Amino acid sequence: MPPITTAAPEKAVTVSAPPRRSGRSRLYPWLVFALTFGLLLSDYMSRQVLSAVFPFLKAEWSLSDSHLASLNSVVALMVGLLTLPLSILADRWGRVRSLVVMAALWSAATMLCAVAGSYEQMLGARFLVGVGEAAYGSVGIAVVLSVFAPRLRASLSGAFMAGGSFGSVIGVAFGGVIAVQLSWRWSFASMAIFGLILVALFWSLISERKLARHAVHDDHANTVDTAATAPSTLERAPISSLFTNPAVLCAYIGGGLQMFTAAALMAWLPSFFGRSYGLAADKAAAMSAIFVLLIGAGMIVCGILADRVARIDPARKWTVAIAVSLAAGVLLIIGFQLPHGPAQLVLLGVGAFFSAGSTGAVTAMVANLTHPTVRASAFGTTTLANSLLGLAAGPFVVGVLADRIGLANALQFAPIVYLGAVAVFLVGKRVYPAGIRKLAALSAAPAQQTEAVE
Template sequence: MWPVPRGYAWTVFALSFGLLLSDYMSRQVLNAVFPMLKSEWLLSDAALGSLSSIVALAVGVLTFPMSLMADRWGRVRCLLFAATLWSIATVGCAMSADYGQMFVARLFVGIGEAAYGSVGIAVVLSIFPVALRATLSGTFIAGGAFGAVLGVSIGGAVAQAAGWRWAFAVMGIFGLVLAAVYGVVVKERRLVRVADSAEDPSDAAGASAAGSRDAPPAPANVPLRAHLPRLFSSVSVISAYVGSGLQLFVAATLLSWLPSYFNRYYHLTTAQSGSAAGGYALIIGVGMILGGVVSDRISAGVSIRKWAVAVGCSLGSLVLLTVAFQLPDGPVQLGALAFGALLSAGSAGPAAAMVANLTPASVAATAFGTLTLANSLLGLAPGPALTGVLADHVGLLGALRVVPLVAIAATAAFLVGRHWYERDLLRVGGLAAPAAESEPPAERPS
């Protein structure tokens, strides 16, 4: 059942997805101009990696408090502030005179982006039917990869034609225009009505929209702080946070360093490297969507199967990427790299769905903020930075050969979550779920 008119829901999704594209275009355009900055400012790989990681670090540190603020004071207001800030900061990157000024501007890009991913997905999930949860989560998160495609592809082309400063300027101006359109079309009062109906247990449509049939119910008139401990109330939800973050270490490294990899080892120009890396970023995004779609399909009768999708993606990326970076340059390597990239972030949708299932609907943005915190601190921030540090010692190819091993830890976390999932659902309120969303009675743990 749709809690708002279907056309309005898809309009909000399109604009929210567009802002997410802008978010990652502003974040990832830097990677397209790595070779230019390295040459002009004589930067090490570690310094280049820090310019990328400072954004993810700021997102990780600030996403939780900003998501909490959004739950209390208005998600649309928070989104508009975030988009405006990261866009202005991206224009500031274009005006940077040295590494220090660029670092400060990138820090403000991260501050602006801190609330967007978690709050944006909470807005989207609040106005769509529950059955689309993993698919929408995977698709929305995949916007990051699609934004990376546009950021490195368009950024590389603009940089080669007009210089790296214009690459940043174009991304910032695009974000400002899109934020203005979002502010005109998306209204807080309509989202508030949806949230209010979700808090009313007598409103079946609202409950269906804002929560999962697996999720513990969110009683009306309960203070927000009473729900916050439930963000970490089970082994399985913590495992989803950890597994998602560790697996994104691999995907973030690919998104950040593939432009430089193609430039150094395949001897492509800045524009060609950006286009090639953009193609792989697109593959990563497709993998996110497919992970969510497959997760929803195979778990229609047994929700625990979502964990199997996450485990399969982690193990698959481990094997394929390890093989790819051992192969010599050429078509076979590029093919193995493509399949590894496809699986490298396929766990994002299932992990987000599990977080939604195991936390109250009333703190949806904060729950996704916690997931974003884990994604940033465990994956998006350390991935590019540590790879850059390692590349300064063993070369970029040597560093990329080590990165896939992180998927071993991600797989372990997902397996632990799967083991505890059903008993955690029972403990935190999952018994309210209908039979269609759980194991057959004979298979449930006693």
């Protein structure tokens, strides 16, 4: 992605690029991506395996759909509440160490799910899963972006966040099969073991020292690229700057709203296919896994599209987010209205492809609009909005509605939320130039203060 520039007449801020460090490897950034991505898979495998065993828990413990929804949403709720403070803590305590502790905690908590003897014990274990997963997405993407060129930002963000969908696919598909062949308890246990193995690999191969050596800094002499400039070379921006820029607020809110329906699909499609199409638990899980895979593929493809469309004008990422959200809303609204059958499955599949497609564009816009010294915290705020407005709200609201009007009818209402996302993205696009000017002024302030002192 090209450096951020503005139409403002102010003098461009200049920062000399630090000399490149020796000992950098072209393969190491991809190792960082692979292991961080692998832990993200584990994150969502541990989170979404629950959806595959909904029928077993409902039958064994006589649970309502609201109870099942709470087991799902408590994870997203804890992610929403804790992501920002834990992201700030990770910036100070060490991102690698933080990621290892997070992954170890959610894996151990998933093992507790496997031995839970009641709904209350399961709810407590899922609470701990949420605590462990709270800041992983924000800290993980900050680690990944630190070792890659900024022109790849939307593509990498879309691919990384798609790991949530792929992890959901694996968790739901394998969780359903294991539950049928062995038991639902082994579904949780297998996800926990996988996570602990990845924790050991990550801890042994990734370190803060190696990340610092491979960090990518700005190579442009005349313009500050706020995504690539090393935070250590800049004065730390106030945390309040994450909330005083109207454009970035639109990115937070619009991104959270566009995750509402995608989260509902990932949580409730196994039950939908079981109840509406009469599929057994393992077959319903396999069918829903295809749709969740489409969600992940859409995140990657739409992220790449956003980078290509916005090569000349970064504001076009807003256009991509608007178009993708509108397409998802229309397709899913029509799809859930159709009778059960092939035509419905096709429309739902295409709608699922676009359902979270604006994720890469949203993450890139947040990076464009925030200071590099608080970028991990900015991603934490993005995760907060995604969790509270989407990942927690979507499955819970649909579950509550399902108890009253049935699951199929409840899912018909979920895509309407895309209209709100489109409206927010339209406002964001309008105020984006002012947001860039505000960020430029924030970046220029320390330099001006230094000149005044001299």
